[in-house]
Amino acid sequence: MNIFDFVIQYWPRLLAGTGMTVAQFFLAAVLGVAIALLMGLMKLSSNKLLRGSAVTYIEIFRGTSLLVQLYWIFFVLPLFGLSIDKFTAGYVAVGMNIGAYGAELVRGGILSVPKGQWEAALAINMSPAQRMRRIILPQALVNMLPPWGNLMIELLKGTALVSLISVADLMFETKQINGSTFLSAQAFGAALIIYYVLARFMVTPFMRWLEAYMARKMGRA
Amino acid sequence: MELSGENTPMVSFRKVRKSYGALTVLDDLDLDINAGEMVSIIGPSGSGKTTVLRMLMTLEQINSGVIYVDGKPLTHMPKSGKLVPASERHLRSRRADIGMCFQHFNLFPHMTALENCMEGPVQVLGLPKAEARDRSEKLLELVGMIAKKDQHPSRLSGGQQQRVAIARALAMRPKVMLFDEVTSALDPEVIGEVTNVIRGLVSEHNLTMLMVTHQMGFARDISDRVCFFYGGKIEEQGHPSELFGNPQRERTQQFLSAVREAV
């Protein structure tokens, strides 16, 4: 059976799996960006407790494997009375992991804004929160978008791990089809192409569009 | 606690000391600037000129002494009969009297010229947008930048950016304006467009101004008083015609002749 016949025969399951992968990706991305912003700002805080918490978080989530984190959230937390369904456990684990990497990007982006911008904002008497929100973050965002593009691709690939806790994503469906048909080349070939298409023709163009949009807002385009 | 009396200076440095580690940058500085006065600061590199302005803008903390603005302490606040170092809140309430323009303009790159000017009035002063726009447009008109109000800074020349930066600072209606070498980063042919704006401020507004500059001719033309800084101290000060025409101190003479030779 060639790959086209394979896709024609199994497309409903491949499509359902792809839908689940996109949902996991989207939710993990939203959570990851929020965590990155929070942890990045906390790491720059002058408050020792906030800074220490952020450093600890980033160390734990960057220093250990995503798969182990996923198993912890899904299999170990219930032992402490905190049960999460597999769908939620999936994107939460991936999002928390990506958030730790993103926090460094946020921190770097903020530090890359010239000191003169802080000073000019202070000279018009803005409060520390206004300086961050109105002057520094918009510029930091522009500076950190290119590395965020890479991180989003990593995030997409990372979602494949949720199949290991039986979330019915693209990887899970592919393995199921392979298990019952033994059409390994076709099954994993199709998955390979779909992941590539998602990354190359959806995530990357969206990030490019965002970069161009921000550049326009900065009057650079 | 407060300075009072008939002729309370607009700005008053009282025994202000500033050091970075072991390096003393300003040593017991005493300097009074009267309301409406235009004072220029000249001196060799590293003599502490920028530091004076940055302390007044509260960009740097001072090590000892007190700075007063409009008779009220800026760097300190009264607390149970004593002056204690100012809180962020006190600084915010007193900083409103002061505006500053920087050598490298520091316009906000993600905002147009008009938005740069409106940011403070809207966000900090809480003015309605229409009023802030009106005020900002008038100031952009004043500095000759109204035609470019919708341009981002990246589309403006250095001289144009600096004029927008002046309008941005004025939009906050400060009592004291600080200029730190605002023409040093500009090409020679556009320096005039910025100095003309400052000249206009001297004649039109009752602003108090403190300007650090390397342009001796300009300082001589527009200042009511010139202070020559050397090694963190005021070595000599006086009316420009005296300080430039008949400097008393040897260091002033050496500095001025070195500057003249360089031209």
Ligand SMILES: Nc1ncnc2c1ncn2[C@@H]1O[C@H](COP(=O)(O)OP(=O)(O)OP(=O)(O)O)[C@@H](O)[C@H]1O
């Ligand atoms: N953040 C800092 N940390 C350490 N030293 C500093 C700092 N800022 C300034 N200095 C030092 O303080 C001294 C005075 O600096 P300042 O910038 O006030 O000089 P200036 O008179 O404005 O010189 P220039 O004409 O070069 O601008 C210099 O010796 C400088 O190296």
Ligand SMILES: [Mg+2]
């Ligand atoms: Mg200087």
